[in-house]
Amino acid sequence: MWTAILVFTLLALVLGLLLGFAGQAFKVEGDPLADKIDALLPQTQCGQCGYPGCRPYAEAIARGEADINQCPPGGEATIKALADLLGVEPKPLSAEHGVEKPKTVAWIDEQVCIGCTLCIQACPVDAIVGAPKLMHTVIVDECTGCELCVAPCPVDCIYMLPLQAQLEQWRWPSPEERVEIAEAPVPHVSEGRTQALPERGDVA
Amino acid sequence: MTEFLLIFVSTVLVNNFVLVKFLGLCPLMGVSRKLETAMGMGLATTFVLTLSSVLSHLAQNYLLEPFGLEYLRTIAFIVLIAAVVNFTEMALKKASPVLHNVLGIYLPLITTNCAVLGVALLNVQEEHNLAQAAVYGFGAAVGFSLVLVLFAAMRERLAAADVPKPFQGTPIGLVTAGLMALAFMGFAGLVKV
Numbered sequence: 001m002w003t004a005i006l007v008f009t010l011l012a013l014v015l016g017l018l019l020g021f022a023g024q025a026f027k028v029e030g031d032p033l034a035d036k037i038d039a040l041l042p043q044t045q046c047g048q049c050g051y052p053g054c055r056p057y058a059e060a061i062a063r064g065e066a067d068i069n070q071c072p073p074g075g076e077a078t079i080k081a082l083a084d085l086l087g088v089e090p091k092p093l094s095a096e097h098g099v100e101k102p103k104t105v106a107w108i109d110e111q112v113c114i115g116c117t118l119c120i121q122a123c124p125v126d127a128i129v130g131a132p133k134l135m136h137t138v139i140v141d142e143c144t145g146c147e148l149c150v151a152p153c154p155v156d157c158i159y160m161l162p163l164q165a166q167l168e169q170w171r172w173p174s175p176e177e178r179v180e181i182a183e184a185p186v187p188h189v190s191e192g193r194t195q196a197l198p199e200r201g202d203v204a
Numbered sequence: 205m206t207e208f209l210l211i212f213v214s215t216v217l218v219n220n221f222v223l224v225k226f227l228g229l230c231p232l233m234g235v236s237r238k239l240e241t242a243m244g245m246g247l248a249t250t251f252v253l254t255l256s257s258v259l260s261h262l263a264q265n266y267l268l269e270p271f272g273l274e275y276l277r278t279i280a281f282i283v284l285i286a287a288v289v290n291f292t293e294m295a296l297k298k299a300s301p302v303l304h305n306v307l308g309i310y311l312p313l314i315t316t317n318c319a320v321l322g323v324a325l326l327n328v329q330e331e332h333n334l335a336q337a338a339v340y341g342f343g344a345a346v347g348f349s350l351v352l353v354l355f356a357a358m359r360e361r362l363a364a365a366d367v368p369k370p371f372q373g374t375p376i377g378l379v380t381a382g383l384m385a386l387a388f389m390g391f392a393g394l395v396k397v
Contacts, residue, residue: 003271015287026298
């Protein structure tokens with residue numbers, strides 16, 4: 001048995017080394033500009049820009065086919081960063097592609113969910129777990145807030161909720177935001193999930 | 205020399221892997237929609253098949269037999285084939301990105317092309333030596349490519365043909381493949397191995 005393990009380890013090692021060297025030798029340089037642009041995009045993969053994802057949008061910008069103001073999830077910050085990178089003037093977000101909203105995550109009302117898996121198929125980042133006829137739920141850390149799962153849901157049990165501030169990502173709100181927060185109470189997403197549940201007593 | 209020629213002709217025509225041994229039917233149905241892709245797939249498979257045939261022969265004789273590990277033959281061959289396919293994909297991506305895009309998922313799927321593993325195992329079964337194994341692998345690949353290209357050409361014509369509704373798409377493709385297999389049976393008496 002030990003010979004077998006040894007021989008196969010050796011085989012795998014040799015093949016791995018060969019492939020590693022081949023990988024270096026045949027390395028394909030991607031478009032460096034598209035890489036840089038892609039790094040600035042929010043990676044929500046929501047498709048609001050009109051391209052199937054952030055990477056295709058980045059490539060379109062690099063080719064000069066797309067404008068820099070088509071990314072609503074990134075909002076002003078992304079437009080400014082892209083303008084800096086490309087050396088062009090920043091411009092306001094294009095209205096036909098959507099409006100900038102505070103960062104939200106999807107949340108599934110598990111009492112109402114019928115387990116149809118339609119939202120799982122719609123999710124571009126596989127942030128929804130579940131199985132046919134079993135309830136689904138959203139992995140908050142993976143959700144990009146793209147809202148693509150909201151439309152397919154036949155029972156409308158998916159809500160977009162503002163992300164509750166965590167220690168790691170909390171920052172001082174800018175003055176405008178502070179006014180909004182003072183006026184509108186923010187529902188919670190994690191831990192006390194049920195608190196954020198809109199009143200639907202008749203369904204439960 | 206005659207011996208190699210015999211092996212070559214017999215694998216390409218008489219014992220064709222696709223139409224007589226029925227190995228590697230997945231790419232036959234999958235990549236035969238267009239003639240160019242079929243040619244590209246044929247070339248990639250030829251490379252993989254010849255190389256993996258030689259490598260698996262070496263592994264069998266210098267790695268598995270000396271240590272008495274013949275019972276692990278299948279796993280060892282699959283590991284080798286996977287590595288060769290990976291290598292081919294990297295090389296192809298560098299050499300011809302267009303072809304790499306066109307072949308798409310079928311390129312990594314050469315790994316699971318049973319013709320590749322079939323050639324490696326049949327080499328052992330028929331106790332070929334190194335040169336014979338190389339010719340056998342190359343012949344199998346040429347036979348595979350020949351059938352793939354012929355079949356793709358036929359399917360391109362079928363696409364424009366007036367096929368009855370229940371037969372459209374894959375069914376008429378399978379019927380065509382069956383007729384081709386019948387035609388290849390005509391080669392049966394050509395070589396006596």
